[in-house]
Amino acid sequence: MRKSRILAIGAVGIAAAIALTACSSGGSGSGGSGKGSGSGPALATDGKGKTLTVWSMNGDLPDNVLTAVNDEFTKQTGAQVKVQTQQWDGIVTKVTTALSSNSVPDLIDVGNTQITGYAATGGLLDITSVKSELAQGQTWLGGLVDPATVDGKLYGVPVLAGARTVIYNKKVWAAAGVTTEPTTYAELTADLDKIKAQHASDPNFASFYLPGQYWYDGLQWVWDAGGKIVSGKEGAWKGELSSSESLQGLNDFKAFQNAYSTKASQTLNTDKPDQDQLMADGKTAAIQGNGWETGVILGDNKKLTDADLGTFAFPGKSGSTQPVDLGGSDWAIPAKSKNQGLALTWAKIAASPDIQKLVAAAGIIPISTEAVDAASSSLTPLQTGSFTAAKNSTATPSAVNWATVESDKTMETLFSSIASGSKSVEDAASAADSAIESTLNK
């Protein structure tokens, strides 16, 4: 790695940036940045007159949780907190430009599929040395910690987890004569066949609305059939979507999608039209969504009540529930943040068992196995689905460039071209494999 002369004679800010590189590339402890004798970052509690800027993703932690964290933080440190809600659309650009600028936020809520890329390129603070202090004796879920760990170093504190569950309209199902939740794939398809038959006259009605671009959901079929996205390691990733297991899963996905969702949905994603809106409007009897989407559906149609909706984990062909993508986010501290110590304190409060109780109470999967167990006893029927689904979970590859695969929409293209039949399953899979390999191994 050659450093430019132009940079070397640059401004003080640049010198600091280089110091940080030296620090993170030389391993913790050996860098000797300006901060002192080579120890890692430390939690700070004196924040009088300071303001911490926190980026929270739209739809992640609910306001009451954030307020509770902020209040506790202000009590402990005296510092103020400015929470800014970010939109998912274009977030990679937003975070990348923010991490590189001087007006950087102090704490960023980063999706677990994206954090690896920022961590591996020097954008985030290495917090390995304070991990145990932050974990407070809890065991964080692997799907949240693993992507935040690069070369054995930790770069993030889990925010929350999410798992997709089937959300269905009990009235519509009951009208078709289905009153018990299916526990096997065969039962599920049999139930959906009944509902489909009852609505045969309405071409815009979906017995199970599954838009073709909804790749997180499509992957469940791949995983259930024993397939995976890639194998190998950094620098030598190999696409595995063309493996016979993966192809089986992709074919199962196509069959299910084509049988129970609308033709129009083959090329759509969940946002346009909003699948929760479709559910609220009664245009579909079931969707696959995050636990909190039940709240959105009830908000979109005030005539529906809690009792009208139900949730259950998607039963897989394999016999167990389909493995779900354990979605979630991590709090990451930008390497250029000026309040790193305070940011650590904030993250510690957010990860504390007390706050995680609030998270679970909101129907969101908390970040540690202890908190998940504690919550299981008091779940409402609308929350059980995602909690059950989360027990069998996996994640997208922790490859440095995985975020680019996501922003390139490779997976959306794969699943929607399979659903719509614009490409054969084999062609779509091999096209995706080569696109993924070229991006990941760049």
Add this chain to the structure above:
Amino acid sequence: MTSPTAAKAAGKSASRRPGHVPAILLTPAGLVIVALTLVPIGYLFFASFTDYDKRTLFTGAYDFVGLQQYADVLSSADFWLSLARTVLFTAAMVGGSVIVGMGVSQLLLRLSTVVKYLVTIVLIVAWAMPNVATSKVWVWLFQPGYGVIPWLITKLHVFGDVTQTDFTNNFWGALVIIWMLVVWQAVPFIALTLYAAQTQIDQSMIEAARIDGASEWRVYVNITLPFLRPTLGLMTILSIIWDFNVINQIILVAGVQVLKPIATLGVWSYLTAFQSSDVGTGAAIAVVTMILLLGITAVYIRNLLRSGEDF
């Protein structure tokens, strides 16, 4: 289009000794242009020879890769496809807006006062609408399930039920929608400018031609068009340059799935630099785009010089 007075003004000023005045007047603007445009452009060239990426953004470290990125870009099919798309799409947008603009300007000459006023207001409103807002409006107009245009098309009973079709996520759908959006906003300027130019035509010539039995079409081709040629040429070149640079509308309207497949060179370099964080390659694409556009600009400048514009 230079008026004789203007030429005279510039000519006579020449005889006066300028002293330091013009230098003082030019300095602030000159500094701004050099510091905020020329220096960054130099930096763009520099970045295009490096592997500037996320790592560089976060830490400042990078490596020189020489012409590698240019070789990669120029040898990729994506580049040539994008170039072809950019050229054809620009031609379609320019052609559409200039032709509709010419038609509307003709129309404006033949209207009763009230209707003329109405059309002018409509044109000005369409012209004034900020493109970020219109992009959002367009997305809403074509929204699957709830959009009014798919609903209207369905009512025609020609293309079947398209109410659930996501047009913005379809290759041709997105291109046509963006084309309509750009033409919609470009027509007013062209129409109103051509109309203003047309009112300068000596009406007695047109009357005389009509009396001699010339058809409206002949009048238009033989009298109006030659008179409009300089204005029309300018409108066309400005449109080429503006439409070549259309970026907001594409980014804001195109669905995620087709954004890459329909990306013009400008959009492609933006996506490469800011979405994939491959700033080096994005810079290389931008340099190539810039050189292409400078070629068109050179033609424009030469035309200006030829047309006797007093520089």
Add this chain to the structure above:
Amino acid sequence: MTTDVAATNAVPLPREEQASVAVTRVKRNRRRIRWGANIVAIVFAIVWIFPVYWMLNTAFKPRDEVMSATPRFWPGHIDVGNFVSALAQPAFLQDLRNSLLCVFGTLIIAILLGMFASAALTRFRYRGRKVILVVILAVQMLPSTALLIPQFLVFNRIGLTGTYIGLILAYVASVLPFSIWVMRGFFLAIPVELEEAAAIDGAGPWRILFSVLFPLVTPGIIASSIFAFIAAWNDYLTAYVFMSDSSMYTLPLWLQSFTTPNGGTDYGAQMAASVVFSLPVVVFFLIIQRNLVSGMSAGAVKG
């Protein structure tokens, strides 16, 4: 008039007779054309205004009417709920303030600098003038991303991203060349005699500039202000890339914020926001419409 001549002539010549017939025919033809043209024009106007109408229509509908599979061409009842939810966001006033700050900052700097430079490039002769003009023209034609990428890198390096002044400077860079060019047309149109008269009265070059030339190019100042205003008010990408702190967002970024948790969009509120965002520009355009056309053609066409 031709008809009068024909009528007063004692012995009408066949040619004039013909002409007279032709004139009536042309007039009749033209009346028919006018009818047809008016109808075509009205259809055109309806089609062209439809998107704007639909934006207004949606903005004034309650949510259940907005999200209806069968579109309603007229709101059942006027509902300002969308405007309330759009404008009640604390972000609105803040982003409006940010937008105004950046737009007027840009206007003032770009117009002042443009006016000076334009005067220097039109009212004086010296070596290198043509080269400067060509460079300005070439800079004006640069593709926007070619400038955005390195501007971000350079501004970021010197700490200007994420600041209002950085955003204003980026806008100035993009509008200044065009402003110079537009105003140049207006400077050229001022007769040199005015300057000479002032010089005879003993005015120096600075006096002439400030008391003779600058007041006379006011229409040019207006024309280039419009351009600068639109460019800065409408900018989305530069602000998107430059501003990471959402309390420093401008209105075009605010327009993107009407999402539902699932990534969908609250269209009613977004259309209401679009109305609010577009309104000032549309009103501004309608007020200055006379200057608009003459200004743009004088500036751009002369260009």
